[in-house]
Amino acid sequence: MCGIAGCVSRDVTSAQLVHKMCDALRHRGPDGTGFHIEDDCALGVARLSIIDPEGGAQPMTNEDGSVWVAFNGEIYNHRQLREELTRQGHRFQTTCDTEVLVHLYEEYGKAGIARLRGMFAFAIWDSAAKRLLLARDRFGKKPLYYAALPHEFFFASELDALVRAGIPCDIDREALQLYFQFLYVPEPLTGIRAVRKLAPGSWMTYDIGGALHQSQYWRLSAPTEHPAPGLSENEVCAQLKEKFDEAVRIRMHADVPLGAFLSGGIDSSSVVASMALQSAAPIKTFSAGFDNPAFNELGYAALVARKYGTEHYELVVPEDPALLVRVVEELVGRFGEPFADSSSIPTYLISQLAAQHVKVVLSGDGGDEMFAGYEIFGEAQRMSALDRIPPGVRRILGFVSEAVPYSSYGKNYLRVLS
Numbered sequence: 001m002c003g004i005a006g007c008v009s010r011d012v013t014s015a016q017l018v019h020k021m022c023d024a025l026r027h028r029g030p031d032g033t034g035f036h037i038e039d040d041c042a043l044g045v046a047r048l049s050i051i052d053p054e055g056g057a058q059p060m061t062n063e064d065g066s067v068w069v070a071f072n073g074e075i076y077n078h079r080q081l082r083e084e085l086t087r088q089g090h091r092f093q094t095t096c097d098t099e100v101l102v103h104l105y106e107e108y109g110k111a112g113i114a115r116l117r118g119m120f121a122f123a124i125w126d127s128a129a130k131r132l133l134l135a136r137d138r139f140g141k142k143p144l145y146y147a148a149l150p151h152e153f154f155f156a157s158e159l160d161a162l163v164r165a166g167i168p169c170d171i172d173r174e175a176l177q178l179y180f181q182f183l184y185v186p187e188p189l190t191g192i193r194a195v196r197k198l199a200p201g202s203w204m205t206y207d208i209g210g211a212l213h214q215s216q217y218w219r220l221s222a223p224t225e226h227p228a229p230g231l232s233e234n235e236v237c238a239q240l241k242e243k244f245d246e247a248v249r250i251r252m253h254a255d256v257p258l259g260a261f262l263s264g265g266i267d268s269s270s271v272v273a274s275m276a277l278q279s280a281a282p283i284k285t286f287s288a289g290f291d292n293p294a295f296n297e298l299g300y301a302a303l304v305a306r307k308y309g310t311e312h313y314e315l316v317v318p319e320d321p322a323l324l325v326r327v328v329e330e331l332v333g334r335f336g337e338p339f340a341d342s343s344s345i346p347t348y349l350i351s352q353l354a355a356q357h358v359k360v361v362l363s364g365d366g367g368d369e370m371f372a373g374y375e376i377f378g379e380a381q382r383m384s385a386l387d388r389i390p391p392g393v394r395r396i397l398g399f400v401s402e403a404v405p406y407s408s409y410g411k412n413y414l415r416v417l418s
Contacts, residue, residue, distance in 0.1 A: 001142070002058075003028035003046040004070040005161050006123055008132050008206055009152035014165075015042035021154075021161040022046050027334075028072075028157060034058050036068050040208050041125045041132065043070040050074060050254050050360060056096030063091055066128050067105055071098045072157055073120030073142045076250040081115065105133070110203055114217045117250070121198075123155060130208040138218045139366075140187070140200030147195045153206045159190060159336030168194045175337075177406065183340035191337035248274040251362055259284035259358040261350060262310070264300025267364025267373070275362065276308035284358055285310040288350040291319045315353050317346050386417060394418045 003025025007014050015037050022033050022044040029046030036043045036059040045058035051074065059070045075081070078097035081104060086092065090103040097118075104112035105124050113135045121142035124133040134155060136144045146155040147167045156162050163169060175189040187197035198204055201218040205211075227236065248271060252258060260272050262285040275283045285305050289298035298314055305312035327345050335344075354361050368374050389397075398418030404411050 001028050001157075002048050002072040003157040003161070004044070004072050004121065004123060005154075005156040006041065006043040006070060006125075006132070007152055007154045007165070008041050008125075008208060010040060010208070011152060014152050014154075017154075017165045018042040018044040020164045021156050024161040024164050025157055032057060036061070036070075036125070038127060040130055041068075041127070043068055043123060043125060045070045045072075048359070050256055051078075052094050052096035053255055055094035056098055058098060060094075060096070060098050060102060062102045062106060066126070067102045068125045068127070069098060069101045069105075069122055071101060071120065071122040073118055073122070073137065074251075075100055075116055075118040075120065076253070077115075077117040110205075110217070113203055121157065132206045133203060134198055134205075135203040135217075136198045136200055138201045138220075144198045145190060145195050146198060146204070148206070148212055149194070151210070153212075158334075159192065159195060160333065162195055163192075167192065170194065179338045179340075185337050185339075244270065245274050245278065248362065249278055252278065254360050256359040257284070257357065258360045258362070259286060259354060260310075261285075261347075261354070261361055261363040262287050262301045262304060262312070263364065264297040264302075264304060265364065267367030267371075269300075269304045269364075270367075271362050271364050272304055272310065273308055276310065283308065283310045284354075285312050286315070286350050286354045286357075286361065287312070288315045288317055288346040288353075290317050290346075313353060313357065315350050317349055383416070389417065 003022065005018055005021035005025060007018060009015065018035065018037070022035070025046040026033070029048045031049045031053070032047045034045050034047065034057055043059045047056075047058055049056060059068045061068045075097040078100045081100045082092060085100065085103045085107060088107060090106065092099055092103070101122055101124065104115065105126075108115070110133065116137075118137060119141040120135070120137045121144035122135055126133070132153065134144060134146065136142065143157055144155065145157070145159055145162055146153065147162055149167075154162055154165050154167060170193045172189055172191060172193040175185045175191050178189065179185050179191075185191055187199045190197055199216070202214060202216050204214040252275060260268065260275055260283060262268050262272050264287065272283060272285055285301070287298055287301035289296040298316070301314075302312065324345060327348055331344055331348060394417070397414050401411055401414035401418055404414070
């Protein structure tokens with residue numbers, strides 16, 4: 001991952017703050033730091049080099065220096081876009097996926113974002129139009145925070161970078177309430193009132209005059225309850241496997257060593273199997289287990305590793321309170337706001353192990369959401385009978401649930417009924 005930061009302001013001292021912001025992001029991008037600073041805008045990047053490590057220094061510009069980009073992520077279809085843009089007359093100086101973004105913007109403007117396939121958060125400065133464009137990938141895998149102040153605009157990959165820029169740090173009490181309800185802070189809110197998250201699948205522009213515009217370029221398609229007529233289960237399985245293997249394959253394109261997290265569950269095991277069957281060399285896999293046998297799944301991971309001949313590494317997380325306290329303190333600094341997923345502790349530790357061997361890892365994250373792996377999906381199925389409640393009654397129940405205090409018994413149930 002990389003870290004990006006920047007500001008749009010006529011204040012020279014504000015532009016200088018970008019150096020401080022990037023200092024807070026060096027753990028995201030240890031391979032190099034770059035800046036582009038002009039009268040009205042400053043961009044900074046702490047880079048982790050994945051594609052074209054030698055030639056992909058950022059921020060990156062177009063042929064005449066009128067468009068600049070700071071980019072965090074990876075564009076999986078950058079080769080296809082590069083070929084298309086080359087035919088349209090654009091000239092490339094590198095083989096890095098970052099350079100595709102400036103030429104795509106030149107050719108299509110904001111409409112080009114929808115053509116990207118990847119995980120990304122980026123900022124494009126159009127010096128002729130005096131306009132900053134921010135964009136975030138469809139599912140929000142890459143973070144992007146911003147603060148629109150009266151006379152200046154700041155953005156960064158992490159909250160701490162904005163704090164170092166001097167953003168007011170008053171606590172957002174609504175965000176705090178939602179954290180206790182959901183165990184995370186949903187976008188666009190953050191724990192700091194002056195800072196917001198750019199929503200997944202969205203773009204935002206900020207002009208030097210202070211005009212702010214935001215819109216979504218993508219929404220998840222509505223699910224269908226029944227398959228298309230004549231579509232058999234075998235055909236669905238074949239289509240799913242084809243899509244799954246292709247999704248894994250495009251994520252294996254890297255100019256640096258690559259591996260995978262392997263928990264032994266269905267999701268990560270499927271990813272590892274697909275990687276192994278599409279790779280000529282053994283895949284490096286990394287697993288975390290626990291001293292407590294009730295929570296230790298290393299045996300399942302080892303079975304998968306043996307079956308697919310991976311180069312396997314294991315880490316046993318000890319039941320050491322001092323270690324866990326230290327890790328939690330480090331994670332608080334990384335997340336920047338409350339986040340109550342306890343699995344982040346072993347993930348953080350196994351990431352440190354993986355970093356000794358590879359620079360990129362694939363994982364099974366998202367499988368439970370995609371394939372109904374959580375118990376809550378069963379609860380939703382059982383509650384489908386509530387669909388018979390008329391819409392007007394649901395709206396009334398919604399108003400009542402919003403009106404009663406958080407401490408009231410039955411508030412959440414009314415909300416569910418609505």
